[in-house]
Amino acid sequence: MRSKITVVGAGFVGSTLVQRLAERDYADIVMYDIVPNMPQGKALDLLQAGPVLGYDSLVTGTNDYADTADSDIVVITSGFPRKPGMSRDDLLKKNQEIVSQVTEQIVRYSPNTIIIVVTNPLDAMAHVALHVSGFPRERVIGMAGVLDTARFRTFIAQEVGASVRDVQAYVLGGHGDTMVPLSRLCTVAGLPISQLIAAERIEEIVQRTRDGGAEIVKLLGNGSAYFAPSASVLQMIDSILLDKKQIVPCAVHLEGEYGLNHLFVGVPAQLGSKGIEKIIEIELTDSERAALQKSASAVQELVDVLGIHN
């Protein structure tokens, strides 16, 4: 039997993700949205691309959670994106309500699913999904680190004129202004970037990475990034569905790792058929640890506003 994936929210991120998933041809996909008819229309359009591109994925659009029953993976993209001048944190209360309602319904119909949260502010929304679902932490994962790392890799590859495939990097921490691109561990074909790029230039690239989402929000004028975000979710789903056991940075509910507790923060994690199968603890320098702690404190401030107590 084919696997089943539900994507909640048929907006820019959701529908682009469904397109990418359909083209993978390894699962049937349900696209849910509250807007009547819209997910049905997008699903039909995507279904009709199948004969041209050669995929058999069944894509269904719906406004009824019953159609999402027994999903192997559910991705939550429903919620407001920010506008120019806003921080992701400004979306907290409005999106908390949406993510809470959505999670309740998902759990009702797919009690054994793995949830991937995309809605911003990411780390706090993953916290909401974990709390409302009552799932073990292995089955609630936030997507941010793959995207932030992809941005860092893109800029480094451009700087040195290398293939993006040869650039390895990790961006840890919360998905916000305080995220922690680990430039010390960034390499191009195994060479540390400190041997290839001047220190001040690395710092500029690190800052551009931190501002990566905002740069696109400003350019678009009315909405936020979706091509790279949907590609990033796809990488996580590949690793889970195909049990690839890839190690990718993602938002994980930490329970003592990195000296942090009861908080979603981006760290490297191994993803396989059970969801999060291992959390990798990289040995950090004092300044990296301090930066991660600062980023975690920013997430904690938001979680405190949510009014959720573990």
Ligand SMILES: NC(=O)C1=CN([C@@H]2O[C@H](COP(=O)(O)OP(=O)(O)OC[C@H]3O[C@@H](n4cnc5c(N)ncnc54)[C@H](O)[C@@H]3O)[C@@H](O)[C@H]2O)C=CC1
């Ligand atoms: N974690 C990350 O790295 C990233 C997160 N995001 C976040 O993803 C979210 C979605 O972004 P876009 O797709 O660009 O926004 P969008 O506005 O294009 O789509 C959001 C969709 O959610 C739907 N929706 C609203 N309330 C709902 C509910 N209760 N149930 C089901 N659907 C509901 C809307 O009808 C809309 O179709 C935003 O919060 C954005 O900030 C976006 C990019 C990257």
Ligand SMILES: O=C([O-])CC(=O)C(=O)O
């Ligand atoms: O910037 C935003 O609001 C959307 C997002 O999280 C990103 O693109 O990193």
